[in-house]
Amino acid sequence: MPPTSDTPKSSVVAIDFHGDQIVTFQHQGEPYVAMRRVVENLGLAWQVQQRKLAECGSRFACHHMVTHDTTGRRQEMLSMPVAKLPLWLATINPNKIPDPVKRAKIELYQAESAIVLHDYWTKGVAVRGDMEGVVTSLDRSVMNAIGGMVKSIMTKQLAELVPALVEREVLAGRYGIVQGVCALQVAEMAGYTKGRRPRGATQFISRRLGRYHEDRAVPIRRSEHGSGRVRLFDETTARRWLADGGKTEIDHYIAGRSGQGSLRLIR
Numbered sequence: 001m002p003p004t005s006d007t008p009k010s011s012v013v014a015i016d017f018h019g020d021q022i023v024t025f026q027h028q029g030e031p032y033v034a035m036r037r038v039v040e041n042l043g044l045a046w047q048v049q050q051r052k053l054a055e056c057g058s059r060f061a062c063h064h065m066v067t068h069d070t071t072g073r074r075q076e077m078l079s080m081p082v083a084k085l086p087l088w089l090a091t092i093n094p095n096k097i098p099d100p101v102k103r104a105k106i107e108l109y110q111a112e113s114a115i116v117l118h119d120y121w122t123k124g125v126a127v128r129g130d131m132e133g134v135v136t137s138l139d140r141s142v143m144n145a146i147g148g149m150v151k152s153i154m155t156k157q158l159a160e161l162v163p164a165l166v167e168r169e170v171l172a173g174r175y176g177i178v179q180g181v182c183a184l185q186v187a188e189m190a191g192y193t194k195g196r197r198p199r200g201a202t203q204f205i206s207r208r209l210g211r212y213h214e215d216r217a218v219p220i221r222r223s224e225h226g227s228g229r230v231r232l233f234d235e236t237t238a239r240r241w242l243a244d245g246g247k248t249e250i251d252h253y254i255a256g257r258s259g260q261g262s263l264r265l266i267r
Contacts, residue, residue, distance in 0.1 A: 012067050012075065017041075017116055018108060024082070024117055025067050031121035032065065033085055034077040042092075042109060043102045053078065053088075060084045082117045083217040089113070090214070114219040180221045180232025183209065189239070190247050198257035201250070208249055209233050212241045 014021045020041040023034035039049045053062045065079045080088065089110045097103040181189070183206040187197055213220050213233060221232040
C-alpha cells in the first residue's frame with residue numbers, strides 16, 4: 001500500500017446517507033471516502049475488509065491519508081476515491097448475507113452511495129433520484145444561503161425552503177441533475193424500436209453497457225419499476241458506448257438473432 005499522502009486541503013465532511021454518516025473529503029481536486037465508517041455502516045468486519053483493501057490496494061487506489069476534522073485535529077484514515085467505491089461495493093454479494101436487514105443496506109449502498117457522494121462534490125447538492133425535491137446533503141455555500149435560521153425554525157421550514165433553493169440553483173445553471181436511461185431507451189437511441197428488437201436485446205445491452213460503466217467507474221442507478229428494479233445508466237456514458245462500438249455490437253447481436261431459422265429434421 002502506498003505511503004501516507006500529504007494532508008488534503010479540504011476538511012472532512014460527514015454526509016448523512018439514510019441515517020448513516022459517510023465521511024468524505026477532497027484531495028487535489030478528487031473526492032475521497034473514509035472506508036472504515038462505510039464498512040462499519042454495512043455491518044461488516046473491519047479487520048477482514050481492511051486486509052482485503054490492503055491486498056487489492058492498486059485496484060481500489062486505497063491510501064492511508066492524513067486529514068483534519070472540523071476542529072483542525074489531525075486524522076489518518078484508510079481512504080478510497082469515490083470513483084472506485086462502486087468497484088469495491090460490487091465485490092460484496094448481498095445474496096450471501098443471511099441477515100435481511102444487513103442485506104438490504106448493502107444493496108442500498110450499492111445502488112445510491114457513490115451517486116450521492118459524486119453529486120455532493122460535483123454539484124454541491126445530492127438529490128435522491130427516487131424522491132423529488134429531497135436533498136440528502138448540502139455543501140457549505142448552500143448552507144450559508146439558508147442564513148442564520150435557528151434549528152427549530154429550520155426544521156419546520158426545510159420541506160418548503162430546500163426544494164425552492166435547489167430549483168433556483170438548477171435554473172441558474174450552477175447545478176445539473178443527472179438523468180438515467182434504461183437499456184430499452186438505449187436500444188431506441190440505437191434505432192431499434194419495439195418492432196425491430198428481438199427477445200433478449202435489452203438484456204444484452206444492459207450487460208454490455210454495465211461492463212462499460214464499471215470499467216470507467218461510472219455509477220449505475222437503480223429505480224423501482226412495477227415489482228422489479230430497473231438499471232439506469234448515465235446518458236452521456238451510454239451515448240459514448242454507442243459511438244465507441246456499442247451500436248455495432250447491438251447490430252451484430254440483432255442480426256444474429258434475426259438470422260436464426262427453425263430446426264429441421266434431416267433424413
